Amino acid sequence: MNASTSDMHALDIATELTENGDGSYQGRTTPAYANMVGPFGGTTASIMMQAALIHPERLGDPIALTVNYAGAVADGEFTVTPRAVRTNRSTQHWYIEISQGGAITTTATAVFATRADTWSSTEIDFPEAPPAANVQRSTMTDRAPWTQNYDMRFVRGGFPADLSDEGEPDSITTLWIRDDPPRPLDFVSLTSISDAFFPRIFTRRRVPVPAGTVSITTYFHTDADRLAQIGTAPLLGTARALRFNNRYFDQTAEVWSDQQELLASSHQIVYFKE
Amino acid sequence: MNASTSDMHALDIATELTENGDGSYQGRTTPAYANMVGPFGGTTASIMMQAALIHPERLGDPIALTVNYAGAVADGEFTVTPRAVRTNRSTQHWYIEISQGGAITTTATAVFATRADTWSSTEIDFPEAPPAANVQRSTMTDRAPWTQNYDMRFVRGGFPADLSDEGEPDSITTLWIRDDPPRPLDFVSLTSISDAFFPRIFTRRRVPVPAGTVSITTYFHTDADRLAQIGTAPLLGTARALRFNNRYFDQTAEVWSDQQELLASSHQIVYFKE
Numbered sequence A, B: 001m002n003a004s005t006s007d008m009h010a011l012d013i014a015t016e017l018t019e020n021g022d023g024s025y026q027g028r029t030t031p032a033y034a035n036m037v038g039p040f041g042g043t044t045a046s047i048m049m050q051a052a053l054i055h056p057e058r059l060g061d062p063i064a065l066t067v068n069y070a071g072a073v074a075d076g077e078f079t080v081t082p083r084a085v086r087t088n089r090s091t092q093h094w095y096i097e098i099s100q101g102g103a104i105t106t107t108a109t110a111v112f113a114t115r116a117d118t119w120s121s122t123e124i125d126f127p128e129a130p131p132a133a134n135v136q137r138s139t140m141t142d143r144a145p146w147t148q149n150y151d152m153r154f155v156r157g158g159f160p161a162d163l164s165d166e167g168e169p170d171s172i173t174t175l176w177i178r179d180d181p182p183r184p185l186d187f188v189s190l191t192s193i194s195d196a197f198f199p200r201i202f203t204r205r206r207v208p209v210p211a212g213t214v215s216i217t218t219y220f221h222t223d224a225d226r227l228a229q230i231g232t233a234p235l236l237g238t239a240r241a242l243r244f245n246n247r248y249f250d251q252t253a254e255v256w257s258d259q260q261e262l263l264a265s266s267h268q269i270v271y272f273k274e
Helices: A010-014 A041-053 A145-149 A187-193 A200-205 A224-230 B010-014 B041-053 B145-149 B187-193 B200-205 B224-230
Strands: A025-028 A061-069 A077-087 A091-100 A103-113 A150-156 A173-179 A211-220 A235-245 A248-256 A262-272 B025-028 B061-069 B077-087 B091-100 B103-113 B150-156 B173-179 B211-220 B235-245 B248-257 B262-272
Touching: A010 A041, A010 A187, A041 A061, A041 A077, A041 A091, A041 A103, A041 A187, A041 A211, A061 A187, A061 B061, A061 B103, A061 B211, A077 B103, A091 B103, A103 B061, A103 B077, A103 B091, A103 B103, A103 B211, A145 A150, A173 A187, A187 A211, A187 A224, A187 A235, A200 A235, A200 A248, A200 A262, A211 B061, A211 B103, A211 B211, A211 B262, A235 B262, A248 B262, A262 B211, A262 B235, A262 B248, A262 B262, B010 B041, B010 B187, B041 B061, B041 B077, B041 B091, B041 B103, B041 B187, B041 B211, B061 B187, B145 B150, B173 B187, B187 B211, B187 B224, B187 B235, B187 B262, B200 B235, B200 B248, B200 B262
Parallel strands: none
Antiparallel strands: A025 A077, A061 A103, A061 A211, A077 A091, A091 A103, A150 A173, A173 A235, A211 A262, A235 A248, A248 A262, B025 B077, B061 B103, B061 B211, B077 B091, B091 B103, B150 B173, B173 B235, B211 B262, B235 B248, B248 B262
């Protein structure tokens, strides 16, 4: 923490890392991004991203990040240890661990790369959605404090206000989302937003069963300059499950700019009970 | 290598690992699974899977595997070092490296878990495809020797026989695929098959540009017993790109049983030139 903390965005406080002098960094959980149990996994993923981004050996921009939630993160201090496993001419591979009290709670691999102009094309369609300004902002409950740091406007598949056992025909959610208060987009915030979908089992079954992400992989489709240009504009996210089976389901998601530009595609496997 | 090598399936030879006595294993590339440059990445992923599967500490079945191709694997010997980073009551997290001559060529994380009966559902549709027996088997070229270990029957988006610059409107490929000669399905073979799609840029643009997977993540939706029941039946695979931009594109793929059961969903980010 430093003297300017009060001026910092909550996400910058949550992802602030200080050097330990041995190649590792020290961080600490913040109440602002608490989830129902422990910290919001999207914030943990952003901390992994931040550890590579601020590292003096870092090359280029991230193109892939995988985060594995190996054990619960307790409230308080944690150590992040990034290691540049291999650096090539235009790509760099990272292995990163978060530990508390000597026990590894989270692992990650990241790939960074320098980009260059090439033939480009987006094959999938921008989801059907009215402009963000025409969609009502959701009122978040305090059951998941992290949600209060986002402006979320559900176009489809919102968090069920009245949980029942009726269920929905599919698990698709589409929403406009941005940091609140607004914060210029970067890879730290985009990483969190890529994990900002409620567990698909909630949407599909409307039953509040225990559920938690076990592993998430996000691919990034643009560079830091482009994210900076997008600034504080709302992003459109869409997510769905492919298969629920015997304790695990997968979720596939896309995050778009309001200019219909695919910024990230993100996939995760999630534990659920019952 | 052992005396029974001549009776072993080529995939079992390619993924055979011998203990070095220090927690690492020794493996070797085989010409049967060579790609245009170096070994087929699907085989490398299967070797990562095998290193965790045969480890005495292994718990349950794999639910997620991420493999990062950090550097070229040269023909010959390599060392595989799996480490159980954290073992919980019903989940286990692995970090695995392949190295040659002290340089890390490949990294992986894997999540294993014990499963239990729960509510289950598949949300996406089985691709439109005639039965495998009604689709002609493709004749593989010797440019990618690994393809000769598979029976591939393209329903849509086959490898373009006549590469031109006309291009296709999308990058979707759907095919029936199984090991050839037939080999009972297990997590080793399913891991390879999840990476057995040609680079989407070939399908979309019909231009033979340099391309290679940088990172792949596969989620597994069933257990070892169910894979064994499927045995040597053909699998249906389908793959497409979401966005190509500035040197990288992503691919999303699904692998189904012929009983329309989603076995794996797999995602990768791929380098391409031009």
